[in-house]
Each structure stands twice: as structure tokens, then as C-alpha cells.
Amino acid sequence: DIQMTQSPSSLSASVGDRVTITCRASQSFSRHLNWYQQKPGQAPKLLIYAASSLQRGVPSRFSGRGSGTDFTLTISSLQPEDFATYYCQQSYSTPFTFGPGTKVEIK
Amino acid sequence: QITLKESGPTLVKPTQTLTLTCTFSGFSLSTSGVGVGWVRQPPGKALEWLALLYWNDDRRYNPSLKSRLTITKDTSKNQVVLTMTNMDPVDTATYYCIHSSYPSSIQLWLFDYWGQGTLVTVSS
Numbered sequence: 486d487i488q489m490t491q492s493p494s495s496l497s498a499s500v501g502d503r504v505t506i507t508c509r510a511s512q513s514f515s516r517h518l519n520w521y522q523q524k525p526g527q528a529p530k531l532l533i534y535a536a537s538s539l540q541r542g543v544p545s546r547f548s549g550r551g552s553g554t555d556f557t558l559t560i561s562s563l564q565p566e567d568f569a570t571y572y573c574q575q576s577y578s579t580p581f582t583f584g585p586g587t588k589v590e591i592k
Numbered sequence: 593q594i595t596l597k598e599s600g601p602t603l604v605k606p607t608q609t610l611t612l613t614c615t616f617s618g619f620s621l622s623t624s625g626v627g628v629g630w631v632r633q634p635p636g637k638a639l640e641w642l643a644l645l646y647w648n649d650d651r652r653y654n655p656s657l658k659s660r661l662t663i664t665k666d667t668s669k670n671q672v673v674l675t676m677t678n679m680d681p682v683d684t685a686t687y688y689c690i691h692s693s694y695p696s697s698i699q700l701w702l703f704d705y706w707g708q709g710t711l712v713t714v715s716s
Contacts, residue, residue, distance in 0.1 A: 517700045528688055528706035535698045572639055576701040580654040583639040
């Protein structure tokens with residue numbers, strides 16, 4: 486199985502801050518990496534697929550990059566509605582695995 | 593508009609079998625590059641992929657649970673059913689039904705639509 490790790494596990498930030506979350510895979514693949522946002526009491530929502538492609542309807546302040554084993558999700562200017570938990574997920578091979586999540590909290 | 597909705601028991605006893613039904617609309621499971629599957633999330637914990645049923649009737653399971661899981665479909669009812677045997681309190685979680693697609697332009701599976709989830713508690 487491909488193991489996914491994320492750092493940090495949580496962070497505190499202010500509205501307007503630039504935030505970057507890192508995801509690392511236990512083995513290399515090119516771009517089979519997706520990012521999801523989950524707000525309390527809600528189902529996850531697809532934000533970024535194929536490492537850097539923005540899902541329809543997702544604001545352009547979200548961006549993703551990376552390949553191989555290291556990937557990042559960046560929020561260029563944090564908005565109040567962005568406070569949530571973010572998960573990376575590899576779709577390179579089954580079992581599809583998720584990272585442990587990064588909780589973005591209000592400072 | 594794609595929608596998915598989970599249904600099933602909210603409480604099961606240890607050793608019992610859980611049966612969850614996903615009723616979907618807005619797409620056909622017969623369409624190439626489409627799948628329906630399940631992801632679960634224990635309270636306060638991370639997401640765990642369980643199973644995926646592809647448009648061509650192929651099935652994939654999480655090996656850690658494979659011996660306990662079965663995923664089937666009823667095409668006429670637009671439903672996918674997940675059964676999990678020998679339930680244990682550690683299986684207490686919110687279970688999500690997911691629509692998965694495999695766009696030919698990017699050639700990878702993504703979970704682009706999710707049901708609202710159903711909380712299943714395992715307790716005697």
C-alpha cells in the first residue's frame with residue numbers, strides 16, 4: 486500500500502494569509518494526487534485533481550503542484566470559508582489511500 | 593445533477609452484518625469510466641477507502657477489509673450495495689457513498705461527488 490503523510494497536522498492562520506500544506510507519498514508516482522476539503526459535519530469536497538488541476542467551481546486561490554513523492558496545496562489568500570480540514574489522496578494504485586489530514590484553524 | 597444518498601441501519605451489534613445502500617441519480621453506472629464506491633471516516637479520524645465498483649463490473653476492495661466486504665449493484669434501481677460482515681466497535685464510522693470518474697484526458701480516478709454520509713454505530 487502507498488502511505489500518505491501530511492504536514493503540518495494543524496495550523497493556525499489569519500484571513501488573508503498564504504497557506505501551504507505538504508503531502509508526501511511512500512512511493513513515487515507522477516500526478517495521481519487529489520486534494521479534498523472537509524468542513525465539520527459535511528462530506529469531503531474535491532478541490533484539486535491530478536496534482537494541479539482545479540475542480541470546476543473551486544476558487545482560483547487554491548492551487549496544487551508537485552510530482553513524484555512530494556505535493557503541495559496552497560491557498561494564496563485565506564478566506565473565512567476556507568477554515569476546514571484538507572486531505573490528500575493518491576489514485577495511482579489500489580487501495581486508494583488518504584493522508585491523515587491538515588486542520589486549518591483561525592488564529 | 594449527480595446525487596448520491598446512503599441508507600441503512602444507524603446501529604448494529606458486534607458480529608452482525610452491515611448492509612448499506614447507495615441510491616444515485618444523474619448518471620449511469622453503465623457509462624465507461626464511471627464507478628461508485630464507499631469511503632468511511634471514524635469520528636474525529638481520517639478517511640479510509642473501502643471499495644469501488646466500476647462500470648464494467650470490475651470490483652476493487654481495500655485489502656485490509658477485503659474478506660469482510662462485498663459490493664454489488666442493482667442497475668434497474670440505480671443502487672449500489674455494500675455489505676460488511678462481522679462488525680466490530682472499531683467499525684463505528686460515517687460511511688460515504690462516492691461517485692468516481694476516470695476522465696480519459698487525465699487517466700486517473702477521482703472522487704468527484706459524495707453522498708451526505710451515514711453514521712453507523714457498532715455497539716451491543
